[in-house]
Amino acid sequence: MTADPRSAPEVTELSIxxxxxxxxxxxxxxxxxxTKSFYVLFGIPVRIYSNDGALLADASNEHEVCAYVNTLGGxxxxxxxxxxxxxxxxxxxxxxELVHPCFTGNVYRIxxxxxxxxxxxxxxxxxxxxxxxxDVPQTFLDVDKGLDKAKALTLLSxxxxxxxxxxxxxxxxxxxxxxxILFSGHKALLTSQMHLLxxxxxxxxxxxxxxxxxxxxxxxxxxxxxxxNFLATVSHELRTPLTSIIGYSEMLTEGIAxxxxxxxxxxxKTIHEKGEQLLGLIKGLLDLSxxxxxxxxxxxxxxxxKDVLDEVLSTLSPIxxxxxxxLRLDVDGVSTELRADPERLxxxxxxxxDNALKFTPQGGSVTMRARMVTSSSxxxxxxxxxxxAPALSKVEVRVIDTGIGIPAHERMKVFDPFYQxxxxxxxxxxxxxxxxxxxxxLVEAHxxxxxVEGNEPRGTAFVVRLPPATLASxxxxxPA
Amino acid sequence: MQLNFAAxxxxxxxxxxxxxxxxxxxxxxxxHQIVKDESRGRLMTLETxxxxxxxxxxxxxxxxxxxxxxxAANAMSMRLKVFTVPGQVLHASxxxxxxxxxxxxxFIADSQHAQTENNAASFLDLRDNLKEMGRSIKDVPLxxxxxxxxxxxxxxxxxxxxxxxxxxxxxxxxxAVKGEGVLESFFGLLYLTWTKLDEEHQLASKLGLRxxxxxxxxxxxxxxxxxxxxxLAACVGGRLLRTGKGR
Numbered sequence: 081m082t083a084d085p086r087s088a089p090e091v092t093e094l095s096i097x098x099x100x101x102x103x104x105x106x107x108x109x110x111x112x113x114x115t116k117s118f119y120v121l122f123g124i125p126v127r128i129y130s131n132d133g134a135l136l137a138d139a140s141n142e143h144e145v146c147a148y149v150n151t152l153g154g155x156x157x158x159x160x161x162x163x164x165x166x167x168x169x170x171x172x173x174x175x176x177e178l179v180h181p182c183f184t185g186n187v188y189r190i191x192x193x194x195x196x197x198x199x200x201x202x203x204x205x206x207x208x209x210x211x212x213x214x215d216v217p218q219t220f221l222d223v224d225k226g227l228d229k230a231k232a233l234t235l236l237s238x239x240x241x242x243x244x245x246x247x248x249x250x251x252x253x254x255x256x257x258x259x260x261i262l263f264s265g266h267k268a269l270l271t272s273q274m275h276l277l278x279x280x281x282x283x284x285x286x287x288x289x290x291x292x293x294x295x296x297x298x299x300x301x302x303x304x305x306x307x308x309n310f311l312a313t314v315s316h317e318l319r320t321p322l323t324s325i326i327g328y329s330e331m332l333t334e335g336i337a338x339x340x341x342x343x344x345x346x347x348x349k350t351i352h353e354k355g356e357q358l359l360g361l362i363k364g365l366l367d368l369s370x371x372x373x374x375x376x377x378x379x380x381x382x383x384x385x386k387d388v389l390d391e392v393l394s395t396l397s398p399i400x401x402x403x404x405x406x407l408r409l410d411v412d413g414v415s416t417e418l419r420a421d422p423e424r425l426x427x428x429x430x431x432x433x434d435n436a437l438k439f440t441p442q443g444g445s446v447t448m449r450a451r452m453v454t455s456s457s458x459x460x461x462x463x464x465x466x467x468x469a470p471a472l473s474k475v476e477v478r479v480i481d482t483g484i485g486i487p488a489h490e491r492m493k494v495f496d497p498f499y500q501x502x503x504x505x506x507x508x509x510x511x512x513x514x515x516x517x518x519x520x521x522l523v524e525a526h527x528x529x530x531x532v533e534g535n536e537p538r539g540t541a542f543v544v545r546l547p548p549a550t551l552a553s554x555x556x557x558x559p560a
Numbered sequence: 561m562q563l564n565f566a567a568x569x570x571x572x573x574x575x576x577x578x579x580x581x582x583x584x585x586x587x588x589x590x591x592h593q594i595v596k597d598e599s600r601g602r603l604m605t606l607e608t609x610x611x612x613x614x615x616x617x618x619x620x621x622x623x624x625x626x627x628x629x630x631x632a633a634n635a636m637s638m639r640l641k642v643f644t645v646p647g648q649v650l651h652a653s654x655x656x657x658x659x660x661x662x663x664x665x666x667f668i669a670d671s672q673h674a675q676t677e678n679n680a681a682s683f684l685d686l687r688d689n690l691k692e693m694g695r696s697i698k699d700v701p702l703x704x705x706x707x708x709x710x711x712x713x714x715x716x717x718x719x720x721x722x723x724x725x726x727x728x729x730x731x732x733x734x735x736a737v738k739g740e741g742v743l744e745s746f747f748g749l750l751y752l753t754w755t756k757l758d759e760e761h762q763l764a765s766k767l768g769l770r771x772x773x774x775x776x777x778x779x780x781x782x783x784x785x786x787x788x789x790x791x792l793a794a795c796v797g798g799r800l801l802r803t804g805k806g807r
Contacts, residue, residue: 196601197622197637263602271606274615274654281653 105265154224439483578668580647596783623781664753724797744794
């Protein structure tokens with residue numbers, strides 16, 4: 081198993097049949113505590129060995145008789161041999177236990193531990209005395225000539241006595257307790273393995289999907305770039321012949337090629353007008369594609385919004401007057417400089433005001449109102465005000481009309497290219513549907529934002545917010 | 561399959577696949593009840609929520625290939641691990657993990673008419689998952705069980721039989737809650753799987769055990785009293801025996 085999920089390209093196999101080891105599934109300290117409680121309960125020493133012979137838990141105090149045996153040379157030797165034989169004894173069948181005798185007349189009981197039909201260790205109970213042990217057996221007497229029989233008998237009688245069936249029950253009980261621990265441990269092991277593997281598998285799937293999404297995204301970006309290039313080229317190529325059409329129709333209107341009849345003059349005028357309209361549209365497309373591809377050139381300098389809006393007012397006042405709509409300008413107290421291209425900003429507000437005039441009926445009004453505001457970036461407007469306010473100060477221009485208004489759900493869409501709130505309005509009000517999308521991109525190119533709000537009781541307010549020159553420095557320097 | 565000659569062990573992984581709630585876990589529970597005590601391990605259920613399998617269930621079955629009186633050292637330990645996958649669609653990655661390394665697959669279908677599409681979708685899921693592991697469903701020993709025969713609104717026996725006759729995979733019918741057809745399906749799968757493994761690994765010569773012998777042995781060790789042939793005869797169609805029923 082590798083630690084890094086990224087290095088696992090294939091699904092990893094669940095190790096369902098790995099060799100389980102007793103020492104991997106149980107905690108030695110906790111196992112020792114368990115065996116000690118058995119020892120306290122039954123008085124019979126308990127030892128648990130793993131399959132490869134390692135002692136995992138030991139709960140026993142040396143019997144006095146054993147201590148005595150070990151003081152005798154022959155006794156020590158015989159004891160070592162017995163213990164070795166006990167440890168080596170291996171019951172063949174999982175269901176069988178083994179009774180191994182000690183020369184002292186005591187016995188050991190060896191209980192096999194199997195899990196999942198495999199031997200994983202054994203429990204050794206003893207030494208304990210069988211009920212029939214009433215005398216020092218010959219095997220004990222033979223181990224050493226210096227044996228004190230009376231003492232041996234006294235000490236032997238102190239060894240805990242247990243009936244074979246009692247020991248079987250103790251062994252079974254301990255085996256059952258261990259089996260529970262092993263099963264639970266195994267289950268927990270598999271569960272954690274599954275968790276890990278399924279997380280890794282999910283991660284792999286997500287990676288694959290991300291990869292595909294990224295590829296699709298890259299492809300789309302490339303297509304978008306190609307589209308912008310195409311648009312820029314085509315617009316440019318269209319303008320050249322169109323200039324000729326406009327030029328020649330102008331010459332015809334001026335009578336350079338001879339006097340025209342009223343009807344002919346009317347027709348030529350229409351050609352000229354439509355030519356100009358088409359040129360406007362093409363310029364718009366060109367601007368849009370330049371803005372989208374980021375190749376629009378900006379000549380930025382420090383300017384005052386008042387100067388821009390004054391020019392807009394003087395440019396559009398005649399149209400407003402002609403339509404019978406009042407055009408007002410309110411720039412009181414805004415002396416903060418902007419870092420912007422005045423030509424482009426003028427384009428923005430001419431577009432917005434022209435639009436407002438177009439949709440405002442006679443007798444209405446259009447107002448340009450500039451103010452300094454503090455924009456809050458999220459809902460927690462007052463948090464850290466003293467710190468945030470200067471950094472968030474903006475120049476805000478509202479272009480407010482009393483026209484037909486825009487339904488709330490349409491307000492974000494008006495900035496999409498070629499979008500018009502009501503396609504039937506095109507005929508009544510004219511326009512290409514490009515103006516606002518250019519406005520939005522121009523404002524954004526200045527690091528600002530634009531959106532639409534409703535004007536009570538009727539009409540629309542277009543809100544443009546631009547950063548002051550002092551804060552615009554964080555942006556990439558404007559290409560000259 | 562894992563063949564460990566040193567430890568004299570053969571481990572086979574069988575997977576119960578199928579749509580959600582088709583009775584995969586119930587099949588395992590029934591099998592657990594039917595099998596003799598000494599051959600079955602604990603049925604392990606890993607992670608469930610509201611009685612639905614989240615990870616898998618596993619039933620280990622083990623028996624020795626040795627005969628009475630034969631030297632124990634010659635016997636092989638046969639270890640069968642039977643798994644279920646979680647059926648719900650969202651556990652796709654878990655299904656793939658459990659399916660990995662399967663020697664044979666039992667597809668547990670729900671006989672109810674309303675489940676026709678779910679059965680098909682789950683089968684395609686199985687095919688896709690195998691494909692992702694670089695295996696073809698044609699090469700994996702596979703039996704189909706139409707479960708829930710006890711329910712109303714189920715596909716008729718004759719209809720299933722007709723479908724089965726046209727198909728390649730051996731088909732069994734079952735009512736897992738009642739324990740009916742469970743053993744038949746299991747032995748069908750076991751036989752098919754062993755036959756396939758025998759072809760690939762020459763188990764007959766390596767272990768001295770032909771597929772038919774293996775099946776008889778497995779049936780006896782797992783506690784089936786009757787004739788093994790009758791278990792396989794429960795197959796209603798498809799190709800199970802080399803010279804048997806079906807096409």
